[in-house]
Amino acid sequence: MHPWRERLSRWFSPIARVVPLSPNAITLTALALNLIGAALLAAAGPRPALFLIAIVPIIAAGFADAFDGIVARAQQKESRFGDFLDHLCDRISDSALAACWLIGSGVRESLVVVATIVVMLNGYTGTQIEATFHTRNYESIGRGEFVLALVTLPIVSFILFSNGWAAQSYGGATALEWMSLLLLLAGLLGMLQRIGVARRLERP
DSSP states (O other): OHHHHHHHHHHHHHHHTTOSOOOHHHHHHHHHHHHHHHHHHHTTOOOOOHHHHHHHHHHHHHHHHHHHHHHHHHTTOOOOOOOOHHHHHHHHHHHHHHHHHHHHHHTOOHHHHHHHHHHHHHHHHHHHHHHHHSOOOOOSOOHHHHHHHHHHHHHHHHHHHHOOOOTTTETEEEEEHHHHHHHHHHHHHHHHHHHHHHHHHHOO
16 A cells, blocks of 8 residues: 555645645544544444445545645644654554444454454554654555455445345354454454564664
């Protein structure tokens, strides 16, 4: 997803120079949109249409999350507090979105807990690379891929619930629980990739 960050920066820099909102206000707006999307996902099980409705604020939040940094650079308003706030809001958003999609999809409680923790730790390892080595690295599975997944997964949930397939068991787990395991494994892979990045950055 890193090439898209560079493209978005080029495309939106002219707008970012004149936008009246501060970078921190945009960061908080992205958080609010993600929490709205998360609430819709959590309530979606009995009402599958909410899975699709939730995608709208999630996509808007994804753009806002990218836009805050563009505004900060374009208006020369970069700050350490802004960077801290951005990371904090990202971790809250990631945890809420993952947990609420899992809950809304009827995934068993133990899997909700483990998958949410892994999503949190995946984001944390990326933040720690920046804090420890003072550099951002986008080589591994990161937040961009997570946001893309959180656009795709609700569509799958909508299809399964709408057709009465969500409760069917396949090898001891529902289709959505198998997808939750894939999300969990992707998070673990991202963590391992970032550990590898940290090892490379440690070498002189």
